[in-house]
Amino acid sequence: MVVSDRQKPAASAVSHAEQALPELAAQDASSGRLRIKHLLGLEGVCREDLELIFATSRSFKDVLDRPIKKVPPLRGQTVVNLFYEPSTRTRISFELAEKRLSADVVNFTASASSVTKGESLRDTVKNILAMKTEVVVIRHPCPGAPHFLTRATDAIILNAGDGAHEHPTQGLLDIYTMWERWGEVAGKRVLIVGDILHSRVARSNIWGLLTMGAKVAVCGPATLMPHFVYHIGVEVFTDLDKALAGGADAINCLRIQRERQSSDFLPSMREYSRLYGIDARRAANLRPGGLIMHPGPMNRGVEITSDVADGASSVILDQVTNGLAVRMAALYLLCGGQAPERVEEGL
Amino acid sequence: MIAREAYRSVGLIAGGRVIDPASGFDGIADVHIDEHGHIQRIEKSPGGHRADSGPQAVIDATGKIVAPGFVDLHVHLREPGREDEETVASGSAAGVKGGFTTLCCMPNTEPAIADQETVRFVLDRALSAPGRVHPIGAITRDREGKALAQIADMVEAGAVAFSDDGAPVASAGLMRRAMQYAQMFDVALIEHCEVAELSAGGVMHEGVTSSKLGLRGIPAASEEICLMRDVALARETGAHLHAAHLSTRGSVEIVRRAKAEGVRVTAEVTPHHLTLTDDLIAKDFDPLLKVNPPLRTLADIDALREGLRDGTIDCIASDHAPHAWQEKDGEFDLAPFGMVGLETALGVCIKALVETHILDWPQLIDCLTRRPARVFDLASGTLTAGAAADVVVIDPKAMWTVSLETLTSKSKNSPFLDWELPGVVTAALVDGRLVYNSNGSRHATGSTNAKRR
Numbered sequence: 001m002v003v004s005d006r007q008k009p010a011a012s013a014v015s016h017a018e019q020a021l022p023e024l025a026a027q028d029a030s031s032g033r034l035r036i037k038h039l040l041g042l043e044g045v046c047r048e049d050l051e052l053i054f055a056t057s058r059s060f061k062d063v064l065d066r067p068i069k070k071v072p073p074l075r076g077q078t079v080v081n082l083f084y085e086p087s088t089r090t091r092i093s094f095e096l097a098e099k100r101l102s103a104d105v106v107n108f109t110a111s112a113s114s115v116t117k118g119e120s121l122r123d124t125v126k127n128i129l130a131m132k133t134e135v136v137v138i139r140h141p142c143p144g145a146p147h148f149l150t151r152a153t154d155a156i157i158l159n160a161g162d163g164a165h166e167h168p169t170q171g172l173l174d175i176y177t178m179w180e181r182w183g184e185v186a187g188k189r190v191l192i193v194g195d196i197l198h199s200r201v202a203r204s205n206i207w208g209l210l211t212m213g214a215k216v217a218v219c220g221p222a223t224l225m226p227h228f229v230y231h232i233g234v235e236v237f238t239d240l241d242k243a244l245a246g247g248a249d250a251i252n253c254l255r256i257q258r259e260r261q262s263s264d265f266l267p268s269m270r271e272y273s274r275l276y277g278i279d280a281r282r283a284a285n286l287r288p289g290g291l292i293m294h295p296g297p298m299n300r301g302v303e304i305t306s307d308v309a310d311g312a313s314s315v316i317l318d319q320v321t322n323g324l325a326v327r328m329a330a331l332y333l334l335c336g337g338q339a340p341e342r343v344e345e346g347l
Numbered sequence: 348m349i350a351r352e353a354y355r356s357v358g359l360i361a362g363g364r365v366i367d368p369a370s371g372f373d374g375i376a377d378v379h380i381d382e383h384g385h386i387q388r389i390e391k392s393p394g395g396h397r398a399d400s401g402p403q404a405v406i407d408a409t410g411k412i413v414a415p416g417f418v419d420l421h422v423h424l425r426e427p428g429r430e431d432e433e434t435v436a437s438g439s440a441a442g443v444k445g446g447f448t449t450l451c452c453m454p455n456t457e458p459a460i461a462d463q464e465t466v467r468f469v470l471d472r473a474l475s476a477p478g479r480v481h482p483i484g485a486i487t488r489d490r491e492g493k494a495l496a497q498i499a500d501m502v503e504a505g506a507v508a509f510s511d512d513g514a515p516v517a518s519a520g521l522m523r524r525a526m527q528y529a530q531m532f533d534v535a536l537i538e539h540c541e542v543a544e545l546s547a548g549g550v551m552h553e554g555v556t557s558s559k560l561g562l563r564g565i566p567a568a569s570e571e572i573c574l575m576r577d578v579a580l581a582r583e584t585g586a587h588l589h590a591a592h593l594s595t596r597g598s599v600e601i602v603r604r605a606k607a608e609g610v611r612v613t614a615e616v617t618p619h620h621l622t623l624t625d626d627l628i629a630k631d632f633d634p635l636l637k638v639n640p641p642l643r644t645l646a647d648i649d650a651l652r653e654g655l656r657d658g659t660i661d662c663i664a665s666d667h668a669p670h671a672w673q674e675k676d677g678e679f680d681l682a683p684f685g686m687v688g689l690e691t692a693l694g695v696c697i698k699a700l701v702e703t704h705i706l707d708w709p710q711l712i713d714c715l716t717r718r719p720a721r722v723f724d725l726a727s728g729t730l731t732a733g734a735a736a737d738v739v740v741i742d743p744k745a746m747w748t749v750s751l752e753t754l755t756s757k758s759k760n761s762p763f764l765d766w767e768l769p770g771v772v773t774a775a776l777v778d779g780r781l782v783y784n785s786n787g788s789r790h791a792t793g794s795t796n797a798k799r800r
Contacts (some may be wrong), residue, residue: 043559121677142678143561144632151631152676163680164561200561226558 021248027244038157040146041166042208050211053172056329056337057322063100064069064325067079074103074331076135083124083160084110089296089320090160092168094137106133113228121145122152129153135335138162156334164272165196168329169330170295171204172325175212178250180322181291186213189287191243193276194254194303195265197224201295202254206234210223223265240276244285251286251295253278253304269302279305283313291315350436350475354780356384358403360738362392363413368713369729378413380736384779404781406774408740412708416448416478416775417570417715418549418728420615421512421537421591421664422689424450424480426472427465428457433757439476441756442782443775445690446715447665448478448737449727454485455513460524461485461496465773466504477782478775479727481507481739486525486536493519495525499651502532507723510537510631512591515545523679526586533586535613535723538577540598541640545569550680552625560629562679565641567595573796574598578605581612589722591683592666594640595738596650603659613722615664616651617687618695623650623762634675634682635762638668652705655714662719665692669758687756691749693741694768702769708743745771 034049063071066218079098083091091107098105108128125136137158138146143165149157161167179185186273190209196202196218209216212234217235219224237243244251256276260266282293291316292304298304309316358380365376372389379387382403424438433441435452439518452469454460460469466482473480484506488494490513498509503644509529515538516522522538529536546565553564574590578601581588593616595597605612623642626712627633636642663680668685675682688695696715700706706714727737747753749763775783 013717120673140678142680143678148679162561166561197558198561200533203559203561227553228555228559231555 010328024250029279032338034334037334038048038146038150039168039330039334040052040150040157042168042171042204042211043166045168045208045211047211048197049078050172050175050208053329053333054176056333057172057176057325058180060100060328060332061325063328065323070100070102072102073337074098074101074335077135078104079135079137080106080108080128082108082110082128082136082138083158084138084145085161086161087139090139093320093323094160094169095325096312097324097331098128100324101328101331102136103205103331121148123150125153125155131157135331141246158330158334159314161200163200163205164195165200165206166204167200168204169323169327170201171208172330173251174201174205174256174293174295176326177319177322178291179212181315182249182289185209187215188249189247189250189328190216190250190252190254191217191219192254193219193243195224195256196220196229196254196261197226198257198260205252206232210234217243217246217248220268221272222299240282248286248287248290249287250291250293251278252281252295255295255297256299256303258299273302277303277305278308278323280307281310283311286313293319296320296344351477351777351780354477354782356382356401356403356779357406357457357736357776357781358382359739360400360404360408360413361405361796363408363411363740365389365413365730366709366712367730368470368709368717369415370731371711372730373563378730378736378738378781379778384736386730386732386734389727389730394402403779405782406740408466410742410744411773412712412741412743414609414712414739414741415716415730416739416777417446417693417729418449418719419447419667419689419692420451420508420589420662420719420722421617421666422450422452422645422667423455423557423669424469425669425686426456427468431757432671435480437471437755437757438667438669439473439478439480440638440783441667441687441689441754443478443777444755444772446693446741446775447689448739448775448777448782449481449483449720449725451483451507451723453483453510455490455511456521459490459550460501461487461489463500463504466501470505476750478777481505481723481725483508483510483512483537485509486511486516487521490514492521493565495521495528498525498529498534499532502534506534507725508535508537508589510539510591510656512537512539512745514537514634515543516539519580523580523584526580526584530584530586533587535589537589537591540570540573540577541565542572543707545572549641550637551628552643554625554644556626556629558735560632562628565639567597567643567647569768570595570640571601572599574601578602578610578612582608583604585611587611587613592617592640592664593654593660594620594643594647596647598656599650599659603654604668606659612657613661614654615662615719615722616655617658617664617666618688618692618699619762621648621651621655621663621699622695628679632679633762634662634677634679635760635764636757637682637684637687638666638681652700652703656705656710661722663692663696663714665689666721667756668760669756670760672759675760677774685691685760688762690754691755691761691763691766691768693772694747694766694770695704695763695768697743736776738776739772740774742771742773743769745769747771
């Protein structure tokens with residue numbers, strides 16, 4: 001409602017992608033292209049887009065099993081990884097995905113303090129883009145920072161986590177992991193346990209799973225439960241055993257930040273662990289073929305016990321591998337790539 | 348010399364619909380102004396040609412509304428300290444363009460308006476402003492919330508009320524002393540109602556939208572608890588509490604009950620809290636929508652509108668809060684709170700209140716003139732014979748589009764950019780002088796670093 005023309009013209013993102021992949025751009029535009037222009041979050045992303053990303057991820061996962069794990073579609077393009085928050089695994093996963101796609105990669109790591117002083121986000125990004133870069137992967141502690149970049153620049157923006165808002169590639173890799181195992185996510189019951197309030201992983205999972213037709217349940221202490229979950233058709237529990245009583249096809253354990261204990265959200269980690277920790281007894285409620293998931297890094301013995309984390313149902317390391325494939329797929333498709341049956345031709 | 352003496356003097360505003368809530372007048376009439384700039388009389392229009400009124404100019408107000416100049420009890424003029432964002436003169440220019448001929452400016456400047464010298468400085472600056480400007484002094488020394496400011500000195504220098512606005516007086520003990528002390532001079536204490544522990548880190552209304560966006564929330568209780576505390580203190584001390592910018596349904600109810608009990612409490616509401624909801628932020632995290640108190644929900648808007656209609660809320664105040672564009676052009680979390688509002692208040696209120704039939708025109712004018720003037724006991728806001736001729740002429744049918752170009756304020760941080768608003772102020776008079784005339788000053792003034800995103 002406020003000023004539509006401050007939105008960046010959508011066409012510009014598409015046009016330079018087409019220049020970069022002329023052989024693909026020449027093909028029928030109606031087949032297997034993403035409707036979204038940026039990956040800002042999973043809220044509002046349609047099922048066709050999600051399925052396209054999953055199908056493409058599967059193709060790239062095959063690539064990762066080859067002896068030479070590199071394909072050329074982003075050759076000549078430059079991707080900037082703009083990290084305003086410390087991150088090891090997400091940044092490495094993005095960087096590897098970009099390199100596997102033959103993109104040139106630039107890493108910009110800003111210290112936490114540079115967010116509040118010094119150069120503005122607009123100026124930083126404008127300067128980097130002035131060096132003729134086209135794609136920005138951004139992690140930032142402020143929700144909406146990636147959305148701001150879509151207004152302020154013409155680059156293709158991928159959100160690698162914006163505060164407590166969304167972490168769409170984590171949501172995608174979690175749901176892809178289920179989709180790969182089960183073939184179908186619709187109708188499955190997925191339980192997300194932990195600090196929902198501060199979790200961008202939970203938000204992206206919730207939106208993506210709802211779009212895919214899964215039944216979503218969330219469980220955590222009332223102090224860490226956000227208002228919106230009561231309004232979007234997910235089951236909400238504060239009692240983990242009640243949440244598990246209905247059975248689950250997947251349990252996604254969120255990492256609990258130890259700071260929550262000192263900031264009044266929780267009386268102690270011991271009490272949290274007793275109420276919300278996933279141990280073998282609780283994991284036994286998984287349905288056949290059920291999955292134990294964790295976005296990492298784990299606090300073993302707090303939100304999850306080691307026997308469960310390393311047990312037969314755990315897909316925690318598959319999630320990491322899938323993260324690479326999903327990020328390759330997202331980058332490839334956002335840069336104008338097309339449906340998987342054409343991937344092989346394009347590659 | 349006072350700057351407005353350079354403006355043309357007007358002797359007659361002819362043929363408009365004159366609305367003067369102070370006298371209850373509403374009809375087609377002529378407003379006669381004497382050579383000293385006072386209202387002479389209001390006279391039913393004879394129609395047809397009018398005799399020349401000598402050296403003074405005549406304004407033809409046919410088809411227009413003629414009303415007392417509006418009174419805004421809550422603006423931030425940023426001088427001294429942030430003259431890049433606004434000055435007393437530029438804020439007053441934006442004010443008269445929006446119909447506000449009297450502004451009361453908050454003391455959260457740098458340095459704060461917390462002593463006699465700074466009150467005098469602002470009043471000195473006001474001499475070169477087109478409209479009237481009354482400084483509000485700080486309640487506590489340097490607005491630090493630790494010790495009482497020199498209230499008597501500031502009253503003597505011309506401060507009309509006291510507030511630490513931008514922040515509440517956190518200590519209940521200090522607020523109680525302030526009330527006891529201010530009562531000696533019969534001046535209002537304006538509270539920005541907020542409990543820091545509940546708002547800590549919050550950037551928008553706490554609710555479904557904030558939790559969805561992962562933004563930290565400011566719960567309604569943050570405002571309501573502070574307001575309840577101050578109502579209890581006002582009840583006990585007998586002081587006049589004025590609650591700034593009410594934003595929640597609960598707050599309206601607290602003021603309603605306090606008034607029914609006879610507590611000396613008054614309250615204001617802003618045009619943005621009467622129109623905008625928190626869920627707008629979900630569209631694209633636009634920092635132009637960041638304000639404190641935050642935009643709330645539809646249920647709150649309904650309660651605020653009803654509170655204004657039934658008199659629980661005394662008046663409309665803009666809480667005009669200019670900010671440099673670059674500070675609003677980035678991450679939502681990092682942007683400062685506040686919106687400019689002097690120029691959009693009238694149009695937004697017509698849309699929110701008149702077009703929705705919550706208020707009629709005389710009632711809306713009342714909320715902008717007599718009712719706010721009464722809160723601080725100001726002489727403005729009336730067309731009574733002998734009063735200073737502070738008058739606005741409004742074309743109620745004309746539409747205009749809010750844009751970087753059409754805003755006069757030095758800062759352009761309006762949440763209403765690109766809105767088409769009804770009601771254009773075509774002329775504003777202060778002391779009978781034509782300080783604003785839409786024909787002559789349509790061009791934007793002042794410099795700005797704002798750029799279209």
